[in-house]
Amino acid sequence: MENQNIKNTQKQFIEYANNSMDKISANDTPRVKQLRQDALKRFIDNGFPTKKMEKWRNSRMIECVNEDFNIDRIENKKHDFCCVIRELDTEAISLTNGKFAEEEQLKVLENGIVIGSTRKAMQEYPELFEKYFGTCNINDNNGFYDINTALWQDGFFIYAPKNTVGEKPIQIIKIIDEENNPFIQTRNLIIVESNAQLQIIDCDDSIKEQSSFVNSYTEIFIGENAQLENYKLQNLNDNSSLLNTNTAKQLANSRLQTHTISFNGGKIRNNIHVDIDGEGAECNIYGLYLVDKTQHVDNQLKVNHNVPNCNSNEKFKGILDNEATAVFNGHVHVAPNAQKTIAYQNNSNIILTDKAKINTLPFLEIYADDVKCSHGSSIGQLDQEAMFYMQQRGISKENARMLLMYAFAAEISNNIGIDALRERIDDMIKRRLKGELSSCENCVFQCNTPKEYDFKIDLSKI
Amino acid sequence: MDSNPNENIIEKVTNKEYEFGFVTDIETDFAPKGLNEDIIRLISAKKEEPEWLLEFRLKAYRHWLTIKQPTWAHLNIPPIDYQDIIYYAAPKKRKELQSLDEVDPELLDTFNKLGISLDEQKRLSGVAVDAVMDSTSVKTTFQDTLSKHGIIFMSFSEAVKQYPDLVKKYLGTVVPYTDNFFAALNSAVFSDGSFCYIPKGVRCPLELSTYFRINAANTGQFERTLIVAEEGAYVSYMEGCTAPQRDENQLHAAIVEIIAETDAEVKYSTVQNWYPGDKDGKGGIYNFVTKRGICRGDRSKISWTQVETGSAITWKYPSCILKGDDTTAEFYSVAVTNNYQQADTGTKMIHLGKNSRSTIISKGISAGYSQNSYRGLVRIAPNASNCRNFSQCDSLLLGDKCGAHTWPYIQCNNDTAILEHEATTSKISEDQLFYCNQRGIDTEKAIGLIVNGYAKDVLNKLPMEFAVEAQKLLSITLEGSVG
Secondary structure, eight states: OHHHHHHHHHHHHHHHHHHHHHHHTTTOOHHHHHHHHHHHHHHHHHOSOOTTSGGGSSOOHHHHOOTTSBSSOOOOOOOOOOOOOTTOOOEEEEEETTBOOTTOOOEEOTTSOEEEEHHHHHHHOHHHHHHHTTOSOOSSOOHHHHHHHHHOOBOEEEEEOTTOBOSSOEEEEEEEOOSSOBEEEEEEEEEEOTTOEEEEEEEEEESSSOOEEEEEEEEEEEOTTOEEEEEEEEEOOTTEEEEEEEEEEEOTTOEEEEEEEEEEOSEEEEEEEEEEOSTTOEEEEEEEEEEOTTOEEEEEEEEEEOSSSOEEEEEEEEEEOTTOEEEEEEEEEEOTTOTTOEEEEEEEEEEOSSSOEEEEEEEEEEOOSSOEEEEEEEEEOOOHHHHHHHHHTTOOHHHHHHHHHHHHHHHHHTTOSOHHHHHHHHHHHHHHHHTSOOOOTTHHHHHTSOOOOOOSSOGGGO | OOSHHHHHHHHHHHHOOOTTOOOOOOOEEEOOBSOSHHHHHHHHHHTTOOHHHHHHHHHHHHHHHHOOOOOOSSOOOOOOOGGGSBOOEEEOOOSOOOSGGGSOHHHHHHHHHTTOOOSTTHHHHTEEEEEEETTEEEEEOOHHHHHHTTOEEEEHHHHHHHOHHHHHHHTTSSSOTTSOHHHHHHHHHOOEEEEEEEOTTOBOSSEEEEEEEOOSTTBOBOEEEEEEEOTTOEEEEEEEEEOOOOSSEEEEOOEEEEEEOTTOEEEEEEEEOOOOOOTTSOSEEEEEEEEEEEEOSTTOEEEEEEEEOOOSEEEEOOEEEEOSTTOEEEEEEEEEEOTTOEEEEOOEEEEOSTTOEEEEEEEEEEETTOEEEEEEEEEEOTTOTTOEEEEEEEEEEESSSOEEEEEEEEEEOOTTOEEEEEEEEEOOOHHHHHHHHHTTOOHHHHHHHHHHHHTHHHHTTSOHHHHHHHHHHHHHHHTTOOO
């Protein structure tokens, strides 16, 4: 039954692609056009991934694919809003249903950083597209990637030329507001040239309780000595599916730090692939998932150490409540000549109910001898002794529980480099743990009036 | 550090001849090459097996025909032609053997060379040995002592004749013939092996031991070991393996099944030293073994200890199903690969019972051009509350052409479980070497010291007789590799 569903969806996509390829690729550069056609060919041959594939075995993403999704008739709305997290001053752009408003132009900031729509950027900066677009390696070549490459129509584009330093973080607000079961392909491109520095906040939100499928693919290029901090906040409704693929390429002495924070969202799969191609580079991949109900979070990581003297650090933590399920699949590959590599992987989980499930696979594949690689994973509950200690000192059981979980999550949120954002996320974690929907859900409307939230006890006095 | 002595050492290690690589000239009875239902009937007939066992074999064979050799392992396996293997080879039997004097002297000589004397000397070390040459069991020692306690320890085919009900009751209950490709193949063509039954409340006074040796060319060895420990019983079982040096690859696909009833304890130790192939990776044994134990009763315990130094390709996962409540399972492993050897080994711990605990300690050492992988699964079933698992998988890399990989699958379906996994990959640090050198220990000895210390956690778990052998093996395989 399920298989039939997927096959039909596949057929729908192919039919749609055949009918509207000319329209979609009308303004493409030759390279992009060629990539679309190659990808479509691959998709026709291979289709969507199946549960028989190692990387998809435990994922529930495939279950979400069905023929009820609406591929083409997706409304192009313009939402006029900004995200006002207290004291967080950002350069914000917004996409509704994966698209920028038709009339919106690329924004060129004072220091020369360009932000805006991928579609527009392809026309204005074709040389960048020729050089970068579609050149990243991908963790596992799969149907979702192919269909994205073949059918993407828009997404965000961020370009930091040489030696530019972003004054304010750039915030991308992606909202789903479409009643008609949209299946959305967004294609994003982030280019940070040598010596440039950038902070990006990438928010995924949905407005109503409608179901949706977002297939987002982001390519990130980090030049020599460049730095990028990328914060992804995922906060969607329970009926949505989000497949988020990020592939990054790092050159010498560059630094990448990504945070993937999943607060809410029916089914989420984060696919993060980093190729370290220059010596002295460092990448830190952090993640936090706080899921409940029947939500599903799947984090697939791959770090390729292709050159010597690089560090990588993967740290993912999760708290699972109700019937939530999570998958962690970390993979560090150290090439034969990549000596002096230091790689660390960690996945820790707290399971709160007997219905929640976790599958974790921290995987090391090492072909060089002078390396320090380690990984750890743990699954457990709150420390009973710590609970007892606190209760003995007059902290209620509920508060003690909350404190412990907060401390567990804070290890990830503490690494956030933007103060206002860290405070905001801390606050959201607390609310989430309290059981109040943390919600940036209806993001726009709530952030404006941030609600003071504290534990009942005064934390500073402990 | 001067690199020259190191290079000499590598040369020495890689040029090290396999010391068990002799061929014994014993008349052997072969079945024709190839595999079909007739061959299976022939094997069954030669062993004078009952009808139900032939049926079991044929069922397994028919299932085997429907499946393909799996390809998911991190191994580079040249295609195996299953029709080019002799599935039955046995030292020619002259007549029923009554005493040791009647055993072929050449055969005795073989086992003496291996350091296993089948004669009375063994009484001193208190080990009962069942020696399996090519495919059949040659001689089991210490029958009298064992039978006094009601312990059954004999070759598999003998057990089929003498205790058909016991064999029928337990055969294939832990590793069904449908389990995997090689289990199906083994179930179809297994020729012999050991059967061990410890009755209720008996603590086996001797260490039981099986020695496997492949002797004839072009043969595959498919033995089957079945160990049943009844309520409150205890047994420690050891297994050793060697093979002659040959240019072609030989297949070894065995099955080991262990059943531990309430309060029973089974310790299974392996020192595997099949011929690993020469330094260019030519020849060697393919060791594709299915080993699984079930802690069926409450409070039972199964412990696997393995030292893997041989085989061109090792592909096995000694596993435990913790079915009873309060059960315990342990897995201790040292896997050493050198030259072009490949290993994909590890364990599976399936927790079904409440309060079940498991420990995994795996130490991988890779040198030369070898690839050494740990692959493990820890699964907690939804109803298995308060389970505990601790896994530690360390890899040591000696040389920059080899690889070490770790795949720990952890699946948790219960909120009360506490699971921990940690792994490290590194080489012998310059600091450690320097420390030893400074104190007058030369590099070669220092490495031996460090490697032995590294593997100590596992070697300590081996029974005395094996620990000595394993330590020797380790030093032979790795003595003074690069730092």
